[in-house]
Amino acid sequence: MRSIAILLLCTIVTVTSFAQTTTVKKLDATFAQLYKTNRFNGTVLYAENGKVLYKKAFGVTDYRTNQPLTTQSSFNLASVTKQFICMSILMLQEKGLLQIDDDVKKYIPELPYTNITIRNLMTHTSGIPEYFDIFQRYRGTLDTLTNEMMIQQFVQYKPALDFETGTKWNYCNTNYVLLASIIERLSKESIKNFISKHITEPLGMKDTYVYTDIMPAVPANHVYGFSEENGKRVVNDLTNMDGVVGDGNLYSSVEDLFKWDQSLYTEKLVKKTTLEQAFKPVHLKNDSTYPYGFGWFIDKENERYTHTGGWAGFRNIICRDVKNKHTLIVLSSGDNTLGIQAAKAIFHNDTVNIPATFLITNVKLIDGTGTPARNAAVRIEDNTILAVGDLKPFDGETVIDGNGKVLAPGFIDSHSHLEGSLSKYPEAIAALNQGITTIVAGQDGESDPVDSIKAEFEKVPAAINVATYTGHTTIREMVMGADNLGRPASSAELEKMKILLNAELQKGSLGLSSGLEYEGAFYSNRDEVIQLAKTTAEQKGRYISHIRSEDITMSDAVDEIINIGREAKLPVQISHIKIALKDDWGSAADLLAQLQHARAQGIDITADCYPYEFWNSTLRVLFPKKDFTSIEGANFAVDHLFDPEGSVLVRFAADTTYKGKTIAAVAKLRNETPAQTLLYLIAASEAFEKTHPGVDAETVMGKSMTDADVIDFLSWQHTNICSDGALGGHPRAYGAFTRVLGNYVRDKKIMSLETAINKMTALSAEHVGIKDRGIVAAGYYADLVLFDPATVKDNAGINDPKALSDGIVKVWVNGVLVYEDKQSTKKYPGVFIKR
Known part of the structure; x- marks a missing residue:
């Protein structure tokens, strides 16, 4: 790719001294940088007062042939097509063939909906559902969707409206496929011929045409869509839904779209008074308005209008400032949206943010899925993993040499008590020194409100991420009073607790936690917990519990949590699973068999475990x-x-x-x-x-535990690793995860390194309901740890519980290096993670 860079950078037009304006300089610098870093493949045109000040092509029409783009190359406009459909409707209105307030059934009588107007379709206020899921559900294996097939599916299956017509605005592609069908039925010609005859030919738009997947010949200047997957391009072009026209599949070039833009200042197609309707916000039934006209978003009425288009491997935008007569058009193949975002910012004179990238090379990647380690490089963009694989550095890109060490997802501590110390110690060295990048708070039934945690994050940013459960004991205290917990809650109290819990769940709490062995919740009954668990299940939350007993009545306590999972129908997790009764030492396998039996019955029960024979409590x-x-x-x-x-x-x-x-x-x-x-x-x-x-x-x-039982619990396939750590005397706060990696994996070899990493990352994320973390893969957040498997070990002990671990080389949180060589970098990129 780089060898043909000179060929790919096509003509730049410098018409007058305007070419040196700030806008032109920004455009050229921005898109050159995006192209150089494989984040843009497309064409750009900018004009003022009818004069083109900048137009340039970056990249290729088809990555498989490396044919260079030109500013006459035709891209699938995707939803930018919609403004052409609206123009066609307005042209038919001027000819007296329809009125935009006509009922759609007048033209498509078989449609199973009433009182929907053409205007409703044009303004996305019809309430008709998207056709995507309907087609995918009922299609034949070899079907390619057409406009008439789509209509027949709506006729046959009669999907309900998403909302009462005219009461809401909701972007929906079905509206525009129906509009195209109305145009075809009224004009007695295909939409392809109608647009060509009535719009593109009169305007001299030679690069503009309708093209679908069922048409036999591919036009010569056709651009193919693609996606960038881990540094390699793959075809992402037309699909089995691309026999339809109206919501997309009009192709055009930036030069032709500029002709289109300029025609809108004239009456070449319709009268000025007719066209003005396209740029007015839609009025809803409640007398409110929404800033969308006929195929145009209204950024500022009478001044700025835009529309984007995204489908398969195409991302486009057209921006019009009609007050100052400025136009910016960007068409791109590839599914990266940075070009569109940059175009919007430049056009509105906002700050352009092109996130920097850096590349971590020369590592053994253990990606969190449990698959074998492999040689790979990882590219980070801002707070996200951009690509993983055999990657080469971009020009000028920062490269970090991993020196053959292991790169893994940042560890997720599913049971932590460090959150309360972050305001005083935001560096979070206790977590970072063992590779932990996310802690899950709100454990053992005690929690802080979500709003309080978020406010504290804003006040004192931290180096790690925090998620939280909502504590059963906490909401008991709020409703019953801290001195009145020695009994079950009354029905009225339980209802108040449900309201409090539901509010926290809606704010992002992961679910409900309980500490049933502790006095604040010990006197609750099973029904109280089950009812709260059901409230949690309604919000698709989870339940985690320090069960009612870890010793003499543990059998009953395990039965309780299994029953909660069964009745409330939600995932349940045993916190820091252990056998604390000397008489039962050595029976871990029996307990795990019981849990496995529950899983076989459909109960999603799991556990977390810390790697020590002693606990920390009262x-x-x-x-x-x-x-x-x-x-x-x-x-x-x-x-x-x-x-x-x-x-x-x-x-x-x-x-x-x-x-x-x-x-x-x-x-x-x-x-x-x-x-x-x-x-x-x-x-x-x-x-x-x-x-x-x-x-x-x-x-x-x-x-009060044995190492043999700890090993069995750690080894269960549904156990993830936790610390249960707080800034106190137990060494687990500083060493739980590195103890697993050193003592149990490298020395005792109870499991593979890949399995251990899975239990610290992807499995933890799955068990607590955290998305987009715990795996090293494109699109996931860049929480990463680089460590040396030969030297990693915990040093924290009873006599020195804050001794830092060995072998943790670097830690990144949300793409920011926060820990290196046993020191904080004094960076605080941690975020509150919502369910």
């Missing part, structure tokens, strides 16, 4: 019966629920000297049994919190 979870003063309960906890020798106090506000010590060590200091110490620690913390409202007085890292 001492109170060690008392399943909530008997916090019972020595029997304390003894049960010591004997069955945790190991005092391996469980460390992360926080103990009542006596800070105990921080960092094991429960066994504190008991020894106090000359007590571990059970007696448990009762003391809880009582002292409760007293401290009464005198220090809002303070969490104690946190413990509890050793």
Whole structure:
């Protein structure tokens, strides 16, 4: 392609000194840059006061032949065709053959709709549905749609109107296929011949013609559409719907369209008073207007009018400033829209934004899908992945050498508690040092409102993305009061909770989270949660739960979440799946078999898991019966629920000297049994919190799992990786993901690197309902991590929980480098991700 660049840059017209105007300079610089970076293939024409100041062709008519474009090359105008159809209708009106307020049934009597006028079709206010889905549903394998076939499908299947005619504006291509059919029926000639005879020949438009997929001969100056897929061009031209005419399939050149534009200042085709109707906004039945006329968008009445056209591999625009008599026409093949966006900006004298690109080369790409690693390069444009494959740098493009390391999607932490610390630590080093680019907040039933999170992002931008669930406990507190949660909600309270939940879901919450083992939700009943889950399902949200028990009544808790999935008919996920009862250690396979059985019954149940044998929570979870003063309960906890020798106090506000010590060590200091110490620690913390409202007085890292069970849970095909991390004492906040990559993948080899990456990326995105992230593919957001699989490992531990991981080389969030060589770049491109 580059070897013929000189041939492809065709004539530039410099008529007068106007060619050096700002507009011309912007046009030439902009489209040259887009062409040089394979983001534009087309022609451009700009004129003022009837004089062409700039016209230029960039690229080829057909990438398979490399024949250069000229400004006389004819492109499929797509929806720019519509203004020619409207002109044809107005011409028929002037001949007295129709009136635009006639009922369409007068000309297409078989159409199964009444009280739709020709004007309604011209202004997209008919309410008739699009023909695309109808044709695809009922077509034969070898069918190519024609205007008459489309009408017959509407006659046969009678699809309902999308809205009452005249009450709304909704762009619809069916309207214009019907208009073309009316023209053919009235004129007794094909739309092809009508336009040629009455418009293109009188105006001297030699490059303009109707062409469809069922016509035998391809015109000589015909341009073929294409798409750019991972740096390679593929044909994207006419389809099995392109036997129709009216909504598209008129071809023209920029030179001919300029003749068309100039004719609209004259009465060569219709009278001035007739044409004026085309540029008036449509009036709706509620007396409001919409800025669309007859085949023209009205940017500013009596001044600026535009229309775009996009179909298959064509993207076009015509812009008219009738007040100053300026015209800009851009026709392009290829499905990149940057040329059209740039044209609009230049024409309206706005800032032109051509996003820069950069190329990451020399990497082993593990794309998140679970497929084997492969050699590839990745091109980033702005915040998006533009292409993946065997890519060569553009002239002047920034190139980043990956030095043979692994490039993967940024990791998605499906269960995180870091969101609350971002306002103070927006660099998010805890997440980035282990390759996490998106965290999912609102866990264990506690959440902040969506509006608050978004407002905080605007106030203090962060380096990572955040999504959130809405917490069950949070909305319980809002409705029932924080001191009145020791019972199920009443029917009236539940209805209020549903309203609050629904509002959050509509604002972008991923779904409902619960922390049923904690006291704020422990006393809710199953029906309360099921009813809220059903509200979530109505909005196509999801349910994630710290289930009601992870120890003595875990079987019942698992049955509950399965039942929620069954009754509410929504995906359900077990948060940080674990077996915390010593008596049941080694039974992970049995639990997974139970979950797999539920999946076989059609219940979409999944899990996330962090790679540690100890959890981080309050001492109170060690008392399943909530008997916090019972020595029997304390003894049960010591004997069955945790190991005092391996469980460390992360926080103990009542006596800070105990921080960092094991429960066994504190008991020894106090000359007590571990059970007696448990009762003391809880009582002292409760007293401290009464005198220090809002303070969490104690946190413990509890050793109560086995590595064998952790391995089984990590290995289940429906488990994704999470951290459950917060800026506290547990090392998972800084090391969960790198621990999986180093300890469990490289050292213990419990799964392939590709599988592990899938569990950190695409599978996580699927489980929480995040779209367009988690895979390295064109069109996905550019959240990426470059790491060394030979050295990646976690360094955070109980004694140093904030030690940074090794092996994470670079991290990008939304195309911006945010972490490099164990340091923040002080860039904050993170966004709030809505469901």
